Amino acid sequence: MKHITFHFDFISPYAYLAFEKLPEALKGLSYRVDYRPVLFAAMLKHHGQLGPAEIAPKRDWTYRQVLWLAHAHGIPLQLPAAHPFNPLGALRLALACGQDGLVNRYVAETVFRHVWRGGADAADAQRLAELRALLQPPRDPADEAVKAELKANTEAAIARGLFGVPTCEVDGRVFWGFDALPMLREYLEGNAWFAGGAWEQAADLPTGQTRKGNA
Template structure:
């Protein structure tokens, strides 16, 4: 295990407005200052279609399993309360988040834009396609200075959104939110360390993926160079876990 990991060069944060966990993690990362300028680490916000990842990996989303759907909503309400994040469940869920994703790409996924679009759903309780919310949706487009609703459906927007999805699949992402940490070769991991000193003999570190709201503290610890990830006493066994063989597959055994 290396004594120090290369310092992060950029973080790609993949999300979908349909995901309450994405909304919650966005707030936590914002409070931690991750989206502020001057951290020495570029954060790129990348909206993607979560349903596309589910289809790609042939898995069901939490809202497609009735008891898990209810539990997900209850847990998200608790997490919002625990972290003091305002949360209002939208009138329907799941809902079609594609207009929000396209609007985000059209405007440019800045932290300010992403936060406002999250607020539309998870603070104010609106969705972009429900008939009773169309006036609110029109107000949002006006607020964001979108001259015509058709602008968000142009081919350039669709292509960019598709590219984000292809990037996610290439990184083997399977859900949202997912944070992917990319590194400068040979720089200290601690994101608070602004020095340009390079560690001698540092190896190239592949991107590190942190999936889900429950991995938020793990990612922040990684960025801070926590001893779990570095040093001779590190318990991190990722390299072996990457190659861990399967002894059983679902459906093989009979009850």
């Protein structure tokens, strides 16, 4: 049985799509999944990147593509009332329902669908209060230990080379993005390509040129 860690932030529509599709994508395989929330914004900051929604033309394309992907894969999705939003309330609520930095699939599903179904404000305080009443977390989401778990999850992910969400991690390999699910399945099925050196070769490619400032 393979052990997969699914790293995600509720702010990411691609994480939502991958979460919904994961059981179907891995149907028939022997695996266990740990669902580990991280703060995507901290990853972006660490790597000096802007998020897709912070680049105006890319923002428009991202939402169009997400809506198309949901349609094409039969996944219910409505954009929230505003995006991006502050995901900390949702992330901490989910972690308050779990332990050791992990949440179960029911909790992740409930919060993901709070964000990506219905078209409401994902960060609205009243809606988050209703979500908390539904989930009944055994810990206070504002507890310092919960906050520390989110920080530790994110820092550990960055230390292992993660740069975005969703990322599935298995056997020390990372598979990033909704479109990486077929590749993940091929790996779990033992496709010989992964033992042929191409995976390692990609990381050894020399950098030919780097940009400096606006030059």
